[in-house]
Amino acid sequence: MHRRTATAWIAGLGLSGLTAPAQASWNPSERINYIIGVAPGGTVDLYARGIKDTLDSLKLTHGQSVLVENKVGAGGAIAMQFLKGQAGNAHYLGTFHTGAIAGAVSGLIKADPRDFLPVAMLVEETSLVAVRADSPLKDGLDLVAALKAEPAKLRIAVAPALGQNTHLALAKPLSVAGVAIGQLTIAPFRSSGESVTALIGGHVDVVSATAPVILPQVQAGKLRILASAAPEPGNGALAGVKTWRQLGVAADYVSYNGVTLPPGVNADQIRFWEEALRQVAHDKAWIAMVEKSGNKPIFRGYVDSHRYLQSEWTATTELVRQLNLGAGK
Known part of the structure; x- marks a missing residue:
């Protein structure tokens, strides 16, 4: 997927005009498997489980259960490789996170997040x-x-x-x-x-x-x-916590957390999950949980998430080179 331009790829799925909720013709017909690439206890795990709970409470999966599974190792690459093996199967969800972009650019994760479909960003961290x-x-x-x-x-x-x-x-x-x-x-x-x-x-x-x-x-x-x-x-x-900029250091760093799908899923499957996650993002309990954690609840659908993935890859490649943390790609 990353060998094509973002615009061409989005247009190829017929998603370039996705500016409002669209009715999906695909619905889950079996258990949903939500794969998390880190151990329990961190924010990636926290929000994935919060998304799972909200999907359940709002009954957004057409009666199908959602099973969360932590596949830990290789900086998240084991989970990504497993998800890649489920190509075309929209009954599998993965975690979309800025950290995977940074790890892949620096060569420390032997997997490429551009191989997957980031269907939504829900948290600004x-x-x-x-x-x-x-x-x-x-x-x-x-x-x-x-x-x-x-x-x-x-x-x-x-x-x-x-x-x-x-x-x-x-x-x-x-x-x-x-x-x-x-x-x-x-x-x-x-x-x-x-x-x-x-x-x-x-x-x-x-x-x-x-x-x-x-x-x-x-x-x-x-x-x-x-x-x-x-x-x-x-x-x-x-409130009251100083930013680096307030301390006189002209730097900041924002990361995002959301949901990705395996490669090879189709436009109807993307539409289904985009709309389901839009409803998660607007749920009062979800919003309260994210705000209480100190982060910002947001919603950006597939098109914006995909464009972010492409632009963040470019920006992180430059940052990694500047910081001498890896060769970049």
Whole structure:
């Protein structure tokens, strides 16, 4: 799919004019299998299970059950390879996430997200950097100063692999601030839930993760947020948290979370899932859950999601080259 232009591919499916809900002629006729490429405990898992629960509560799958399964390993590549093996079968869903783009561009995930069909984006995620509450580091500028002095001294946890979104969300502002990011000590974990647990346990010194896994520990008095990678200040639980830009570092990093389909599905199948997920996105309970987690609920359908995938691939390729995190593609 990635060997064609976005416009030609969309037009080939007859989806170029999808600007409003369309009636799909395909409906599920067997169990839905929702494949998650990370371990339980992180935001990708959290939102996938939230989507599953909303599909169930709104009865959007024509009486078919939805089974969630975590296929963990190789930075998400095992799940992607499994989903690729279900080509043409719209009874399989996968997780669409900016981290997969970053990992593939940097060569750390041996799978290509452009082989899949991103049917919807439902969450705009805020990446945070945090330390234990007793850390001497009080904000992002303290972290910059410490890493400029000794780049390798602090162990920084990311998930689920090097070169993915939680890594880039911290590497980008640190690079802009003048830190030698190629010398950092980065510790990858299988999920952000595990990386936060490692921070609380004293096994690492800093964590970069998205808001839902950090905020509960901040509220429990165990962690302190140093900075947010969001382009604008947050609200609610993130009110008062300084962005890197507010701290004088001209950098931000936004990632998205949603749903993808295997290659080879048809336009009717895409329309069915786009409309079902549109209803998920407008559900009050779903919106409340996402907002409580510290992230922003959104809805962007297939066309916008596909265009984002293409543009983010290009932008991330340039970022990876600038940061010397991989060869890019």
